[in-house]
Amino acid sequence: MIELNSLVLTFLQFDSPIGKLGLLYSKKGIRRLFFENEAPFIPKLKSLYPKDEIHSSTKDPHPFKKQILEYLNGERKIFSLPLDFQSSPFYTKALKEVAKIPYGETASYKDIAIRCDNPKAVRAVGSANAHNPIPLIIPCHRVLTHTGTLGGFGGGLMIKKFLLDLESQ
Numbered sequence: 001m002i003e004l005n006s007l008v009l010t011f012l013q014f015d016s017p018i019g020k021l022g023l024l025y026s027k028k029g030i031r032r033l034f035f036e037n038e039a040p041f042i043p044k045l046k047s048l049y050p051k052d053e054i055h056s057s058t059k060d061p062h063p064f065k066k067q068i069l070e071y072l073n074g075e076r077k078i079f080s081l082p083l084d085f086q087s088s089p090f091y092t093k094a095l096k097e098v099a100k101i102p103y104g105e106t107a108s109y110k111d112i113a114i115r116c117d118n119p120k121a122v123r124a125v126g127s128a129n130a131h132n133p134i135p136l137i138i139p140c141h142r143v144l145t146h147t148g149t150l151g152g153f154g155g156g157l158m159i160k161k162f163l164l165d166l167e168s169q
Helices: 041-046 064-071 087-097 109-115 122-130 157-168
Strands: 008-016 019-025 030-034 053-056
Touching: 008 041, 008 064, 019 041, 019 064, 030 041, 041 053, 053 087, 087 109, 109 122
Parallel strands: 008 053
Antiparallel strands: 008 019, 019 030
């Protein structure tokens, strides 16, 4: 029996130029993107979404997968994907500002804090980026330290560098 508060979510796993990716989505859109360093994906999904019913997708070619692979192959600069984004109010505000960083450009954590009308919230912006449930689509890899160094990235710094190099071509 499904609880009233449960959702039906679909999971898709696929290979990409940056390794295996896991994609969780609802009827509304993409809920979460996982990098290979977060595998195995299914146990993580069950711990993050214990009340939800999760199915594996067999649809191929999947439109979400198609756009992500186009981006990673340098064939797409802007995503047109529906999102099922869920986060705290400040994280949502910060990540909306991150989403505005154009392809091939970067901003600092401090820049994002200023855009959120809270210049002292640099660490909170870093935390929002660290908890970004939809990296690549919300391009937290475009956020650097105020000195221009990479900072952190959920997929690892090698992937962050790959993405920045891809976008600089």
